[in-house]
Amino acid sequence: MKRALWGLGLGLALSGAWAQQVWKCEAEGKVVFSDKPCPQAGRPVAERSLRPNVVDAIKPEVVDAAMGRAAASAPAAAPSPGNACPGDGELRGMQTRANSTTLGDAERQFLQDEVRRVRQCRSGQGRYREADWDISREAQAAQTQIGERARQDARLRAEAMHSAADPDEGDRIARRRIAEERLARRQQQAVLRGQNPASTPLP
Template identity: 80%
Template structure:
């Protein structure tokens, strides 16, 4: 079956090659081959002269079809050049810190988000530099500081970096911040209503 398919692919490629005229051109004493007529001296190449080399013209997709291989067998695309991401060892350390039970909920959530963002980076999402992840590392280290203000400022700086490097993640961050603001406003209104109810004198 595979031989039959291979033969079919070879026949198709040979037909395609023979249908296209090839010209043998001489330029400054050098011989070149072209699919267009020569600008100076040259002549068309006879079809039978092309047959021995037609195997070189078989396209990879024809070979795949002849061998019964689909597009799924094609090699995976290489990571985007220039996209710097945390390595395996650093990612394992980030996962360990994100699982710490000594952190508060906002700090633990941030570290878990950084793990997810690092994995997205390694999958080719965003455009990161080494300096970007330096900002993330500083923010991760700051989550163990005593000052709420320091921890929050570090998180916001890291999230601004991610928003610039990865628009998809930036949109996620913006939507989450909006949801947090609305939740805080609802909580504030409920608290205010409770205080107003308590201040009403009983009759």
């Protein structure tokens, strides 16, 4: 009984899909199928020759191809989620702190870099999550704490996060560290030679 009902349903599906007359047309050396008579060379196609296998018969794209209709476009893929970036108010607060005269040079430079990274994020650069900016906020707050080591460790954690979220920024951070290491070596060598480290040129 179930087999009979299944066969009846399949037959109805096939008959509905192929009830309309189909024409095989030749246009510019190509063969196309249409539900309208061919404007040039062509002929109607016998219904029995149109029947594909059972599985393909119920696929909409098969019906569209046989009828000469453009296949329905696939649903558009969901857009990739955009960056999670700090808002206008937070950015203004970061700018104010980055210009504070109470900070040391390294701390001020870090906060200014964070302002630049926020702007890059808002322009679509990198792939940030909200949790990433929590790391940045902790590092920013640490720049006013006592203890140079703690401030430096916080900066390193934030820079590691930025390197993972934004490869371009990661390259910039790596190049800056190389330049800083070279400068430190030159200054150390100058001290050993009895020169003034402040007069040592940048690499």
